[in-house]
Amino acid sequence: MSIPYYEPTQHGDVLSRLNLFRFIREHLYHSGVSKGTYLEFGVFNGDSMWDAHTTLRGFISHYIGFDSFEGLPPLSPEDAAATKMMPNWNEGTVRGGSRQQVWNHLVTKGIPKEQLSLHEGFYEDSLPKIERQKLTELGPCHVCLVDCDLYSSSKLVFDFIEPLLTEGTWLLLDDYFCYRGSPKHGQRRAFNEWLKTSRWDVTEWGGFRGWGKAFLVHEK
Numbered sequence: 121m122s123i124p125y126y127e128p129t130q131h132g133d134v135l136s137r138l139n140l141f142r143f144i145r146e147h148l149y150h151s152g153v154s155k156g157t158y159l160e161f162g163v164f165n166g167d168s169m170w171d172a173h174t175t176l177r178g179f180i181s182h183y184i185g186f187d188s189f190e191g192l193p194p195l196s197p198e199d200a201a202a203t204k205m206m207p208n209w210n211e212g213t214v215r216g217g218s219r220q221q222v223w224n225h226l227v228t229k230g231i232p233k234e235q236l237s238l239h240e241g242f243y244e245d246s247l248p249k250i251e252r253q254k255l256t257e258l259g260p261c262h263v264c265l266v267d268c269d270l271y272s273s274s275k276l277v278f279d280f281i282e283p284l285l286t287e288g289t290w291l292l293l294d295d296y297f298c299y300r301g302s303p304k305h306g307q308r309r310a311f312n313e314w315l316k317t318s319r320w321d322v323t324e325w326g327g328f329r330g331w332g333k334a335f336l337v338h339e340k
């Protein structure tokens with residue numbers, strides 16, 4: 121007699137970002153949404169942006185990325201106080217290609233030029249210069265990937281995205297379980313602080329990629 125086989129939902133592995141995007145595509149399909157935006161904070165060499173395009177392009181009209189293209193900024197006092205827990209993150213870590221190189225790479229691979237915006241600069245300087253109204257005019261934000269590692273960077277991002285989110289936005293926090301998973305440090309701390317005053321609440325969806333956690337955004 122054969123033993124029933126229950127296929128593990130993740131094939132025994134951690135859910136990959138690509139498979140998460142595939143599920144999000146299904147979810148968007150069944151949610152009756154029109155085309156909207158994909159926001160990404162922490163573009164590095166464009167791999168996650170490309171994964172988003174390959175899977176979500178039927179639902180995304182604009183891919184909008186924000187990065188220094190110089191790696192991490194100088195550590196803030198909060199980040200510096202926790203370096204023992206993430207010893208590999210320092211100023212300049214995760215420096216990839218230049219903005220132009222990443223742009224060329226993504227356009228050559230196949231993201232249409234008119235759908236791609238890459239905003240260069242450290243968030244402290246670059247985000248205040250962005251007209252958020254123009255971003256909301258592009259359509260609802262379907263997916264927002266926050267992958268900028270540090271408390272200080274994530275804090276600036278959460279404040280920035282407050283008016284850009286919408287009911288049902290997928291908020292993907294790539295660094296949620298860093299700093300040994302502590303709620304007192306890193307992206308998780310910034311997220312918890314933001315939630316206290318934000319007009320948005322979140323529903324937990326689940327973990328991805330080991331370090332990351334996915335949420336859906338709702339009005340409080």
Ligand SMILES: C[S@@+](CC[C@H](N)C(=O)[O-])C[C@H]1O[C@@H](n2cnc3c(N)ncnc32)[C@H](O)[C@@H]1O
Nearest residue numbers: 162163164167168187188191242243267268273
């Ligand atoms: C882990 S990498 C992103 C990886 C990318 N999402 C991927 O999966 O291919 C983190 C990125 O965040 C950027 N970053 C972190 N803090 C930043 C800040 N304060 N301002 C601008 N960029 C920042 C770094 O330059 C780096 O490219």
